[in-house]
Amino acid sequence: VGEPHCYAETTLTTICAGEEFSAKGKLVLSDGWRAMERKMLGELLGKQKEPAVLPDVQEQSQCSVAGVELKEGQTSPPKHFTEDLLLHAMEIASADSMPEGVERQGIGTPATRAATIEKLVQKGFLERKGTKKTKVLLPTDKGKALITVMPEEIQSADMTADWEAKLLQIERSEMEPSEFMTEINTMITELVKNTEMKKGVNALMKNKIIGVCPNCGANVVEREKGWFCENRECRFVLWKDNAFFKRLGKRLDSHVADKLLRDGRVRLKDCKSAKGKTYNATVLLSCEADGRSKFSLEFEGGC
Known part of the structure; x- marks a missing residue:
């Protein structure tokens, strides 16, 4: 006012x-x-820095160099995205390329951007790291692999800008919907046929081997929901969402899975009983007749 x-x-x-x-x-x-x-x-x-006031000079004026010094320093890497920064980046992505009057700008809509980030976290492409106060979003190995194999056209937000421009043309009856769909079909066909596998992708896409299957001796690899035997005929698996470990008040993580596969046993501290009491015990890994994993407890002192 x-x-x-x-x-x-x-x-x-x-x-x-x-x-x-x-x-x-x-x-x-x-x-x-x-x-x-x-x-x-x-x-x-x-506390803020006041803007400099420049002298009143005319165009084509001559000036002299008052002094010169050489400074040596190091650049800082770009800061990691927080959720708020990433949402803003999605909102303004390729904003300069968007035509006037389009319904959508940037990547997604205000209603879908947060859900898109959450889905990437759930699917294992992104992970949140940091303190409770400040968490940053980092790509996982799976996310880096996806970026590596994704063609440039799909990665660029300019493609969204181009599609929005054509949708606006359809709205104004300047372009037929069938023509737009034909272009998309052609583009997808060309990408599938002509996109070459990029260098290093095979290494990125390989599942991480964490041990040897106690049932058949094949490699055990980590996937989204657990650690699976690579032998398709074998039924051995260690599920991450494991009911046996939940009853003990514990979680079957990569460290525990590694110990079980290497030693066949892992010692756990402060397990919880059904009555809420804590105790220490060793979980023993064995296999059922059909190859499925089987767990048993060995209590300290033989009790």
């Missing part, structure tokens, strides 16, 4: 030894609403 805050912004471009340098400066013409902001948030705003 205050008066406008007016300022003049100057961009100064200088050429020295054939190299181009640029600098920006601001000169406040009228404080306007900023005067009230300074009054209310003076201490906080005082």
Whole structure:
């Protein structure tokens, strides 16, 4: 509700030894609403860096170099995406390429973006890491493999912009829906036929081998829901969502699975009984006659 805050912004471009340098400066013409902001948030705003004021120079003016110094430093890697940053990035993706008047901009819609991220986490392409206060989203090996095999056309948000432009043409009766669908069918056919397997994909897509099957001796590999024997005829599997370990108040993770396959046993501390008491015990792994995994408990002291 205050008066406008007016300022003049100057961009100064200088050429020295054939190299181009640029600098920006601001000169406040009228404080306007900023005067009230300074009054209310003076201490906080005082910590912010004030914009430089550039000298009043005319075009084609000559200037001299006051001094030169060489600084050595290191660049910082880009910060990992938090959920909020990724949602914003999805919203503005290829915004410059979007035509005027389209219904959707960026990747997805406000209603589907958060659900898309959640689905990527559930399917094992993304994982959340960090403290309770700040969690970042990182790609898993499975996610990196997907990015590696995905053709460039599918990865680019420009494809969404192109499709939105054509949907707008259909809405205005400037393009037939059948023509649009034919283009998509042709593109998918070409991608399937002509996309070459990229270098290193085989290594990325291989399931991680964590041990040897106690039933048939084949490799045991990690998949989304558990650790499976590579021999299709064998029924051996260690499920991640394991009822036996749940009853003990424990979780069957990769460390426990590794110990079971290597030693046939794993010692667990502070297991919980049905009455809520805690105890230490060793879980023993064996196999049923048909190859399925079987667990038993060995209590300390032989009890």
